[in-house]
Amino acid sequence: MRNVHRRTIDASADAVGAHLDALGGPEDRWWPSRNWPPMILDRPLQVGADGGHGPIRYHVTGHEPGRRVRFAFHARTGLVGWHEFTVTPAGRQRCSVRHEVGARATGRMRVLVPLVVRSLHDAVLEDLLDNAERVATGRVRHPARWSLWVRVLHRLTVAGRRTSPRSQRTARVRREAVSSEGRS
Numbered sequence: 793m794r795n796v797h798r799r800t801i802d803a804s805a806d807a808v809g810a811h812l813d814a815l816g817g818p819e820d821r822w823w824p825s826r827n828w829p830p831m832i833l834d835r836p837l838q839v840g841a842d843g844g845h846g847p848i849r850y851h852v853t854g855h856e857p858g859r860r861v862r863f864a865f866h867a868r869t870g871l872v873g874w875h876e877f878t879v880t881p882a883g884r885q886r887c888s889v890r891h892e893v894g895a896r897a898t899g900r901m902r903v904l905v906p907l908v909v910r911s912l913h914d915a916v917l918e919d920l921l922d923n924a925e926r927v928a929t930g931r932v933r934h935p936a937r938w939s940l941w942v943r944v945l946h947r948l949t950v951a952g953r954r955t956s957p958r959s960q961r962t963a964r965v966r967r968e969a970v971s972s973e974g975r976s
Contacts, residue, residue: 793873793905795893795913799921803928805887809858809879811927812889813837821927824919828950837861845916846950850875870901889924891917908945915942 801808814820816833823831829846842851849869854862854876862876873895882888893913897905918936925932938946 793871793893793895793897793910795910796890797892797914797917797921798888798890799925800882800886800888801925801928802886804885805879805881806858808887808889808924808928811924812859812861812877812879813857815861815877816841816843822920822923824916824923827919827946828916844869865895870897870899870904871895872898889921891920908949911939911942912945912949915946 811821815822815837816831817836820831823845825831831843831845833841833843833852835841837852837855839852839855842849844850844866847869848871849866850863851866852861853864853874854860858879860876860878862874864874865871873893875891875893875895878888878890878892880888880890901909915936915938922932922936
């Protein structure tokens with residue numbers, strides 16, 4: 793399975809890359825946890841940090857501050873491989889944010905990826921890129937729109953589990969606890 797999402801943002805790679813380094817932590821402004829299970833890491837973004845979002849688990853295997861982070865999937869996730877974010881300059885006040893997955897589905901994920909996971913993954917990534925653009929520029933030129941299929945899948949698999957105010961508060965408390973443990 794190969795999957796790539798990319799967004800060109802009218803801001804410097806340095807400004808955008810600073811937010812990349814907050815992924816999975818209490819200051820994460822990219823991850824769209826209002827509609828999706830939050831991405832939570834057990835410590836600040838660095839090689840060895842472990843976590844994930846919902847049932848998808850992974851750990852950091854590579855990190856170039858402000859430019860790149862690579863995660864390897866845990867075997868129990870049913871994906872063998874990696875996913876990574878990169879921020880690359882595309883001019884003085886422009887950059888590209890890219891997310892790429894290189895993985896092989898195993899077990900039940902061989903069925904779930906084409907039927908459910910791929911569509912939800914594409915939606916969460918486009919929501920994340922909207923947030924990255926909004927954080928950097930204050931607006932989103934072309935906001936992502938969920939297809940009917942994504943809305944149905946989201947309602948059946950995600951909605952209600954992570955979108956209630958209580959769930960959001962619980963996620964925030966977990967992030968703060970994880971963050972304070974990482975500083976100890």
